[in-house]
Amino acid sequence: MSVAAYAVIDTAAIKHNVKTIAARVPHSKIMAIIKANAYGHGLLVVAEALQDTAVKAFGVARVDEGMQLRQAGFEQKITVLEGFFDQQQLNDCIDYDLDSIIHSKNQLELLASQPGNDKISVWLKLDVGMNRLGFKPHEFASIYQRLEQCAVAVKPCGLITHLSMADSVAGATTSQQIALFKKTVSKLLGEQSIANSAAIIAHPDSLTDWVRPGIMLYGISPFAHACELGLKPAMSLHSKLIAIKPINAGDTVGYAGTWRSQKRTHLGVVAIGYGDGYPRSASNGTPVLVNGGRVPLVGRVSMDMITVNLGATTRAKVGDPVTLWGKQLPVEEIAANADTIPYTLVCGVTQRVAIKKTPELNG
Numbered sequence: 001m002s003v004a005a006y007a008v009i010d011t012a013a014i015k016h017n018v019k020t021i022a023a024r025v026p027h028s029k030i031m032a033i034i035k036a037n038a039y040g041h042g043l044l045v046v047a048e049a050l051q052d053t054a055v056k057a058f059g060v061a062r063v064d065e066g067m068q069l070r071q072a073g074f075e076q077k078i079t080v081l082e083g084f085f086d087q088q089q090l091n092d093c094i095d096y097d098l099d100s101i102i103h104s105k106n107q108l109e110l111l112a113s114q115p116g117n118d119k120i121s122v123w124l125k126l127d128v129g130m131n132r133l134g135f136k137p138h139e140f141a142s143i144y145q146r147l148e149q150c151a152v153a154v155k156p157c158g159l160i161t162h163l164s165m166a167d168s169v170a171g172a173t174t175s176q177q178i179a180l181f182k183k184t185v186s187k188l189l190g191e192q193s194i195a196n197s198a199a200i201i202a203h204p205d206s207l208t209d210w211v212r213p214g215i216m217l218y219g220i221s222p223f224a225h226a227c228e229l230g231l232k233p234a235m236s237l238h239s240k241l242i243a244i245k246p247i248n249a250g251d252t253v254g255y256a257g258t259w260r261s262q263k264r265t266h267l268g269v270v271a272i273g274y275g276d277g278y279p280r281s282a283s284n285g286t287p288v289l290v291n292g293g294r295v296p297l298v299g300r301v302s303m304d305m306i307t308v309n310l311g312a313t314t315r316a317k318v319g320d321p322v323t324l325w326g327k328q329l330p331v332e333e334i335a336a337n338a339d340t341i342p343y344t345l346v347c348g349v350t351q352r353v354a355i356k357k358t359p360e361l362n363g
């Protein structure tokens with residue numbers, strides 16, 4: 001592998017994670033959430049890995065993501081979580097057989113004026129407290145009736161919501177939001193869907209007809225605290241040493257000299273930076289694996305490089321392999337050191353990072 005920075009996607013880990021999820025939700029169907037380029041793992045790589053698994057549908061954020069899956073030949077049910085934004089996107093949903101969330105009156109009006117020989121499957125979204133997309137509980141029944149009258153909409157529509165605090169185990173908010181959803185839809189027909197990854201793990205009362213795991217598919221915990229979930233991380237991010245430099249006590253490193261060495265040591269320069277998606281906010285001491293062993297990041301992360309402290313005596317050589325996160329170094333740990341969440345790290349891997357699947361490495 002001659003490119004400076006590359007990500008390896010372990011498709012077997014993704015399949016393993018689907019099995020782990022399916023075992024937790026024996027009575028629910030799984031809609032795998034593969035929006036945002038499958039959380040940076042590669043939309044088509046992940047969609048392919050999910051073939052012949054327990055996954056019954058895909059969820060994406062945008063219409064164009066669904067179209068990309070159809071153009072690549074995927075025939076599963078696909079739900080567009082933000083729904084269509086305008087008439088053109090409604091047409092695309094119909095033409096490409098994409099199911100849409102309905103969360104606004106604007107969308108309802110577009111549906112109402114669509115000829116009835118077209119068909120689109122839809123989910124009606126209830127807002128239980130996120131205050132982002134969806135209808136409020138007091139208007140939900142009447143909106144449902146209006147949707148029933150739209151000839152273009154397949155009946156009955158699905159019933160969906162999204163929890164705002166499922167990743168915090170403390171407090172009663174999530175149970176209240178789940179109860180509000182169940183109460184609001186209790187007299188309505190249609191399949192129900194509540195749970196994202198955190199709810200699948202922590203809130204069994206959220207397990208209805210469909211669950212919508214995202215982050216856990218990729219083997220990453222939605223919780224800030226460490227917990228053993230039996231998931232395997234699917235992405236590892238790699239680069240290599242491109243220079244080794246002895247420095248003296250008192251020398252500073254990198255932009256603004258944010259780190260000063262207490263003693264003589266060797267710096268390793270690694271060919272990865274925020275231009276590849278490694279977080280600029282990673283603090284001094286963030287672990288990095290050089291030849292499989294942990295060394296601390298020192299100094300500012302720059303666009304194309306980071307520096308690590310290899311120590312006074314080191315056997316590392318230029319060209320040696322470096323891992324920024326992966327099985328031996330959880331992305332959750334890097335996120336904690338960078339004051340962010342693992343979602344932003346995997347989603348933030350940039351275009352110049354080559355994505356490779358594990359089997360290609362062996363070939």
Ligand SMILES: *Cc1c(COP(=O)(O)O)cnc(C)c1O
Pocket residue numbers: 033035081162195196197198212213214215216222
């Ligand atoms: C992104 C998303 C999910 C998946 O969330 P995770 O926390 O990654 O499991 C589920 N439902 C909706 C509506 C989403 O937008």
